Amino acid sequence: xDQANHSRRKFYVTVINLVGAVxxxxxxxxxxxxxxxKPTSQDTGEFVEVADLNQLVPGKPEEVLYRRTxxxxxxxxxxKTTTWVVKTPDKVIAYAPSCTHLGCAYHWDxxxxxxxxxxxxxxxxxxxxxxxxxxxxxxxxxxxxxxxGKLLISQKLEKVNT
Amino acid sequence: xxxxxxxxxxxxxxxxxxxxxxxxxxxxxSAGWHQVLGSVAMFAFLTQIFSGLLLAVNxxxxxxxxxxxxxxxxxxxxxxxxxRSLHHWGASxxxxxxxxxxxxxxxxxxxxxxxxxTWMVGVVLLLLxxxxxxxxxxxxxxxxxYWGTMVTTRITSLAPGGKILLTLLGTDGSSIGRExxxxxxxxxxxxxxxxxxxxxxxxxxxxRKHGVTPAPGDENKPKKKFFPEQVYKDTVATFVWFAVVxxxxxxxxxxxxxxxxxxxxxxxxxxxxxxLFLFQILKAFNGPLEVFGAIVLPGLAVGSLFLLPFIDRGKxxxxxxxxxxxxLASVAAIGWGALTARAVATTPTTMEEDGLAEVxxxxxxxxxxxxxxxxxxxxxxxxxxxxxxxxxGPDLTKVASRRPxxxxxxxxxxxxxxxxxxxxxxxxxxxxxxxxxLVTQRDERGIDAWKNAPDEVVKGANVYIGNQCGSCHTxxxxxxxxxxxxxxxxxxxxxxxxxxHFSDPKKFSPNSLMPAYKLNPKDLDLLxxxxxxxxx
Numbered sequence: 113x114d115q116a117n118h119s120r121r122k123f124y125v126t127v128i129n130l131v132g133a134v135x136x137x138x139x140x141x142x143x144x145x146x147x148x149x150k151p152t153s154q155d156t157g158e159f160v161e162v163a164d165l166n167q168l169v170p171g172k173p174e175e176v177l178y179r180r181t182x183x184x185x186x187x188x189x190x191x192k193t194t195t196w197v198v199k200t201p202d203k204v205i206a207y208a209p210s211c212t213h214l215g216c217a218y219h220w221d222x223x224x225x226x227x228x229x230x231x232x233x234x235x236x237x238x239x240x241x242x243x244x245x246x247x248x249x250x251x252x253x254x255x256x257x258x259x260x261g262k263l264l265i266s267q268k269l270e271k272v273n274t
Numbered sequence: 275x276x277x278x279x280x281x282x283x284x285x286x287x288x289x290x291x292x293x294x295x296x297x298x299x300x301x302x303x304s305a306g307w308h309q310v311l312g313s314v315a316m317f318a319f320l321t322q323i324f325s326g327l328l329l330a331v332n333x334x335x336x337x338x339x340x341x342x343x344x345x346x347x348x349x350x351x352x353x354x355x356x357x358r359s360l361h362h363w364g365a366s367x368x369x370x371x372x373x374x375x376x377x378x379x380x381x382x383x384x385x386x387x388x389x390x391x392t393w394m395v396g397v398v399l400l401l402l403x404x405x406x407x408x409x410x411x412x413x414x415x416x417x418x419x420y421w422g423t424m425v426t427t428r429i430t431s432l433a434p435g436g437k438i439l440l441t442l443l444g445t446d447g448s449s450i451g452r453e454x455x456x457x458x459x460x461x462x463x464x465x466x467x468x469x470x471x472x473x474x475x476x477x478x479x480x481x482r483k484h485g486v487t488p489a490p491g492d493e494n495k496p497k498k499k500f501f502p503e504q505v506y507k508d509t510v511a512t513f514v515w516f517a518v519v520x521x522x523x524x525x526x527x528x529x530x531x532x533x534x535x536x537x538x539x540x541x542x543x544x545x546x547x548x549x550l551f552l553f554q555i556l557k558a559f560n561g562p563l564e565v566f567g568a569i570v571l572p573g574l575a576v577g578s579l580f581l582l583p584f585i586d587r588g589k590x591x592x593x594x595x596x597x598x599x600x601x602l603a604s605v606a607a608i609g610w611g612a613l614t615a616r617a618v619a620t621t622p623t624t625m626e627e628d629g630l631a632e633v634x635x636x637x638x639x640x641x642x643x644x645x646x647x648x649x650x651x652x653x654x655x656x657x658x659x660x661x662x663x664x665x666x667g668p669d670l671t672k673v674a675s676r677r678p679x680x681x682x683x684x685x686x687x688x689x690x691x692x693x694x695x696x697x698x699x700x701x702x703x704x705x706x707x708x709x710x711x712l713v714t715q716r717d718e719r720g721i722d723a724w725k726n727a728p729d730e731v732v733k734g735a736n737v738y739i740g741n742q743c744g745s746c747h748t749x750x751x752x753x754x755x756x757x758x759x760x761x762x763x764x765x766x767x768x769x770x771x772x773x774x775h776f777s778d779p780k781k782f783s784p785n786s787l788m789p790a791y792k793l794n795p796k797d798l799d800l801l802x803x804x805x806x807x808x809x810x
Contacts, residue, residue: 135516147331
């Protein structure tokens with residue numbers, strides 16, 4: 113009698129644990145997928161015209177305001193944004209406008225002739241390389257191309273080898 | 275090791291022995307499968323909190339973005355469609371289990387002294403569950419949500435103090451906007467969950483205080499323990515509930531209509547299935563009696579449900595002796611079933627709109643352009659004017675025709691004059707006109723349709739033009755105003771209705787000005803297919 117009672121009890125507990133585990137997994141796995149697997153971006157990465165090469169002065173960085181369309185979650189929107197453009201004798205570079213340290217907006221400092229981030233004083237040279245401060249890597253560059261004397265950039269970042 | 279940790283936690287918090295004490299509850303000898311529903315209802319509520327929280331992560335609660343964000347959840351977010359489906363079917367299944375729980379308590383007389391407050395709190399929890407359904411309904415912000423809630427707020431205005439209630443809901447009853455949306459959202463995700471959580475705790479506390487309801491005769495039998503036998507039964511029942519929801523999630527798609535459009539006069543709203551019986555009752559009461567069906571009757575029903583413990587004060591009986599209660603519950607169930615079945619039967623099946631369906635170019639251009647495409651295909655124009663630039667004639671999708679209309683007309687009627695064109699033309703006057711429209715008014719949509727529109731649609735458009743339907747009806751912004759606009763016919767009428775209507779319009783609407791059309795079966799089929807393909 114006691115034996116039968118004991119095995120029945122064991123059966124109950126096993127079923128409770130098993131069902132509990134199945135339900136937990138059935139809820140937790142989709143939830144994890146939902147929260148952790150990013151949907152494929154709807155951004156086409158198209159090129160946008162940002163500057164006229166003839167108006168750029170070599171060696172003098174210019175902050176360019178331009179409009180782009182961006183898919184932000186469930187909305188496709190048009191917005192204003194900026195890039196720092198530097199023309200050198202052999203090429204034109206468009207830098208992403210945030211410091212590679214903690215993402216603050218940096219600016220060109222005429223006095224020290226370098227890019228200076230106001231947050232933690234990271235200093236970048238004209239070619240984007242880190243001169244001083246906590247920045248872990250050179251400034252990020254947008255993938256760009258020149259068509260008919262205009263500079264076009266995409267929102268994708270270029271790999272930097274400097 | 276585990277024991278050491280548990281002992282440490284228990285010594286500091288008392289949680290372990292607290293749970294043990296909870297599970298060790300004495301329950302009556304008669305307790306069993308009929309008492310599992312409370313636990314299932316609680317689990318259902320927790321599941322709803324879970325899926326609701328996950329939906330909230332990607333949901334923008336304003337009329338401007340709600341629909342877009344929900345579409346994003348359903349079409350883009352990983353497992354997002356599953357989450358919405360879980361929340362939707364979980365809600366329906368929760369209402370089912372809450373009602374069944376109440377029916378069980380009613381049949382067994384579990385509301386009797388000293389459990390009156392347990393019952394009354396339970397009735398409030400049922401109302402809260404329905405309030406969740408009502409407020410959540412609006413949040414999809416599609417046409418169904420908008421027009422359904424419109425009706426709800428109007429009914430609210432019939433209640434005593436209706437003006438004040440409407441003010442609370444942020445509307446004057448004429449339309450629903452940001453304010454009402456925000457109120458519903460706030461209720462759905464803050465007020466209702468907090469209130470429900472509090473009352474569930476209170477409800478469970480009362481169950482513990484008075485003990486699980488015994489049956490007569492239990493007092494002479496030894497008591498059982500809640501754990502593990504009853505917990506096992508609760509768990510199995512919960513699993514069955516969960517499995518049913520999982521099957522619904524897997525098999526039945528939750529619709530998302532077009533984004534709410536307050537100017538849409540063609541929409542025919544219906545409430546969720548669990549409110550259909552109220553909708554049907556309301557149909558029976560018109561004019562000054564309306565308030566009776568909308569407010570008085572439901573009010574009396576809820577009131578007597580709430581006060582049931584004071585209406586029936588007899589002593590506890592065995593279930594088989596409670597014939598009155600069984601009869602009452604049966605009548606209520608049959609009445610509910612009949613009203614719901616009637617409401618379902620009178621709901622046109624075509625109403626369900628699919629707001630996620632992509633609208634194709636050929637669904638948006640007027641019939642006059644489509645009929646040109648039909649003519650183009652019929653006469654094999656693409657043997658020279660191939661649409662991929664490989665033909666001997668110009669690819670007309672790339673280069674617009676600059677020929678004058680009379681040249682085009684001649685070219686289409688007597689291609690033999692032109693050395694490169696085929697020697698004969700099979701086109702009638704209206705098809706020639708269609709071709710001229712096509713090559714002269716070509717826009718991006720027209721060109722896309724030229725390449726992609728299905729054959730039966732362009733042929734159907736040809737029938738439409740041939741019978742001059744456009745002289746009375748407007749379709750895709752082209753045509754006369756005497757008859758109704760035909761866009762979105764699919765949401766209003768079934769195929770069989772449309773087909774039957776052609777041969778005898780007056781049979782369906784006695785005041786119709788439309789003459790009868792005796793079309794051959796093939797043309798009738800093509801025309802109907804075409805008309806049902808044009809979206810709103």
